[in-house]
Amino acid sequence: MTMRQDLPPPADRDPARIFEYQRAETWADAVELLGIWDDEAKILAGGQSLVPMLNLRLTYPGALIDVNPIPAAEPRVEDGRLVIDANTRHRAVAAAPAVRAHAPMLAHAVSFVGNVRVRNRGTFGGSLAHADPTAEIAAVALATGGDIVVLGPGGERTIPVDDFFVTYLTTALEPGDVVTGARLRTAENARWGFHEVVRRYSDFATVSVSALARPTGGRPDLRLVLGGVADRPVVVDRELLGPALDAPGDPVRARESAEAIAASLDPATDLHATAGYRRRLVAVHTRRLLQRVLGDEGGAA
Amino acid sequence: MIRTQVTLRVNGDDREVWVRNDRTLLDVLHDDLGMPDVRYGCAEGVCGTCTVLMDGEPVSACTLYAVQAEAHEIVTLHGWSDPRREPHPLQTCFLERGAAQCGFCTAGMLLTAATMAERDPDAGREEIRHELVGNLCRCTGYQAIVDAVEDYLHADGGDA
């Protein structure tokens, strides 16, 4: 039990840091509570990312606003859009007939989110709002297209999914906003493919590739999204897809696109992969996916 | 220290506890209610040793606050299979296959597998492995566990 006078004073912090716990019964409640707590509160949805961070003492919110009491309706089609409420658990997303019919890529990709316990608790809206650049749901939503439905102090509005993911763990939500759901474009008879590379089964993706090709009269309307290669999921520039679209299913042209796409990226190096290897993974899996999705080998991959 | 009173429904009984807001369901079950069948393993939701059923589905007790668990039905291994009674047939399969070594993961494995068996009684080996992917085991290499679940699912007349 030593005490030295020449030491700097203990850090200026309040020792008994226990968050206030607030339950929201409606999204309007949640918005109101966020307003009351100013910047101090965090929304507690499925808690599969937030609670571990709190357990490990990595973040200290003044309050948690638990939105779990807010009910979620079954995913459904309204006005030609697939509507998924924010509080829909991953398990329910994967099982919902409307999702399977109108967003088969989402139903497929959700089965790779975490493990069974994460899928039982984690929510669709929570995943979108968390904005992890490697997350499956964010990438697939971006490839699918549509709007994020947001409730804020000024009422309800929508944000195009293309504008939603800003940077690492950051979205276009304003302070006081909550995600209440999404209205996604339906897949119709689009062809799609989703592939994620993991070092170990069920982990966050080192790199993910999602592709959705909607038939048009001529060249398909192709959206390709990459996860794990930047501070947010990235929609690939259409020009880079040109060669692959010019000759659907042609391995040489698919490679040309894939390699141009890989070269355009500046991914990070981390514990699980170097930047160079991430580029390589993008080149390989993009090429394979482009061939499958644009070629004649069947619709879903 | 501010504490909140919560009433938890655990294994069919109402249990009253006073908790800090940051007390996880895991700590309440293990430390406050004295349940050794729910165990700390990582506090990240990764390993599965604290698996319990909430409203019938497996969840990580370490990623839930006790204050969140009110009005939900919580079932631990002992609620699913009372140790004072005969073992559940799935447990018998575990015993026959040697599907536990150190035993630390076993409660979570059983609850996860049992839920799957109810939902998907025709699950094959690959589906069993996929379902158990979030329950880590460092002793068995999973094989005996997968064997045991397979035995249980495919047993003639097994009451799955």
Add this chain to the structure above:
Amino acid sequence: MTIVEPTEAFDPDAESGPQEREKDFRVVGRSPAHHDFVNKVRGTLLYAADWSLPGMIHGRLVRADRASARIAGIDTTAAERLEGVVCVLTAEDVPYNAIVEHASGGLGEVIVEQPVLAADRVRYVGEPVAIVAAADPETAAEAADLVEVAYEPLPGVFSAEDALKPDAPRVHDESQDNVLINWRFVRGDVDAAFADADVVIENTYRSQHVDHAYLETEAGVGWIENDVVTLRVSTQVIEHAAEVAAILGLPQSQVRVIASYMGGGFGGKEDMTVEPYIALLVSRTRRPVRMIWSRQESIQASTKRHPFTMRYRTAATKDGVITGIEADIIGDAGAYPTLSARVLFAGGALSIGPYRVPAVRVRSRAVFTNNVPSSAFRGFGAMQVTFPYESQMDALAKELGMGREEVRDLNHIEKGDLTAAGEPVTTAVLVRETRERALEMLGEPSRPGGPGKVVGRGFASGMQPYGRSIWFRDQAAAWVTLQADGTLLIRSGVTDLGAGQAASLCQIASEILGVPLADISVYIGDTALTPPAGGTFATRQLYMSGNAILRAARKLRDRLAPVAAKELGVPEDALVWADGMVRAASGETGISLPELVRAAGTARVDTSVLNTFHARSGVFDPEAGQGHTFPDYTFGTHAAEVEVDTDTGDVRVLKYAACHDVGRAINPVRVQGQIIGAAAQGLGYALTEDCAAEDGQPMSSLFADYLIPTAMDLPDISVAFLESGEGRGPLNARGIGEPPIGPPAATVASAIEDAIGVRPQALPITPERVLDLLEGGRS
């Protein structure tokens, strides 16, 4: 399983084999589910963290957040002010602030004392600096954050190779060159062998830090009972009670350690973990104390497997006969000695593998760095060297254009051939037989799953000692008591890792005495109440305590036999002990065990036997680098088929098979469990696991980032075991806990080389490394 007829020359530890009347096994060779196992499946077993006592407080360590620094001061006032905090202890509160390991047995290592709490300097990230106790774990964690430690940075060294450089910073003043110990194994004329060689194969192989990642983190509870500081902890070694007593400045009579059934150990609970910290808090506060290391602490700061750098040179004739091996093995000991001297001894002693090598020159050094301390981990040095010695065999085969099996058949040892230390192997060597079986189990070759994918096959054999280095003069005691109602009480100081250490004792006693398993109770792991058995490590407990219980049970049987014979009116050797009865062989008469105990009481024959088994002993000469090393070895071979994606370097293990000679399987299901479990751990080591750090700072301490295999990452593993009937364990069993973790890395590397034509030489074999090999290594 396959029964192999014992070879004639086998001369076992005479009394370890089955006696004539014991050959018809009833219990041994079967796989009953035992008490602890039932409790685990029912969820009723109480692990270390499951103990709770009235008024219990919670301990938490303050750990260094840098790898090399001088401690300028520690301010505990903010922590102590926090409501609920009971005390904060620092180095000056420790009566004797040192853990002294003589891990080599005093054969020449530098003596370095590891502080219980760092006093003036920290040497690795995670080193304990202070202990906090509080009313609840959350408060203890908050208080630990509030302890302010002022550091002045010191230079550090973060790889063993850097630490050996002349100008490297010194980790300890006691070692001028950062070398903890330098083992030599030398015999034959190595220079001549290399001068005369037709071919010389030279390669350098590297392995990584690996975490044990048992699901139960380090944990325990302590209290004072009868004035004795009592600890109930998850440990492999209750004998650390002596070190705890020294730290507290108490006689050994005032410290008691009880081992709970562990939620996994794998060597990581062989050194002390929570013991001294709980003991200090109990001693200071006189209150019950619990301490559980968080998963992240465990990943950051618990001991790891030693990374080895292994430079190998192999000399051979053009016909493929090995004439010499020279190896230089460097192990990263980390910041403190722990068990590094022994690990590097095992690495050196086993460095040539199961091969006949006339000339050997091996150097094996443990080197201090500012990394997390490395220590025991299943396989204990002998597993790391499997990767190079088997890789060298494949390389030799490739160089000479010979088959991989052919080149091994020219060189593998037989019984009587010498180890690197010059000691003959004394039991059956079924290297070839296990290999043939393992390869056969792979079945028909698979076809690649798509374009850009290639499939390859490989195998690796290994040998792993069971039992401690024999100069330690190992011993273990077991105590059996036949009680009035015919039930049997077994007491043994053994600790149970989950591999059935306690259950095996019951099975052996049941076999000899005929007491049904349900009528046997076993009490283990208590320094106060069970006879000392030594720790559970080095695959020694079946060998040591198994032999102790075998002999104890036989002594009891032989002592009671005259009583039974007299009661039944038959000769002693005509008695059959089974099913809770002693019967005449003719089956006409019998006496129940309760009746026998009563008769023994009348005859004044004691029904309790305490027996100590002494292992073989011998001498190793560290100067000459020759002498006795280990009691015996377990041999085996693994084989794998892998698919490599040549575009991404991704490796998928399609098939895996393992075969070991276990001498005799006491419990086949447990033997199979050990083989599959070790193979799975070995596959994690081969492909994904790595405690990556930058300048001693872990890149992550999350369990999410430490990649032990999940149920989807492993193939089904085919297992066979051979029973040679030769082994030094009870009834000629060999140890099997560690041996199956050696071959997987070399097996996978061998299969990858078969697929892509280039040999991985660094672990783990990540996709990125495979891709580098594909793109740089193609000739």
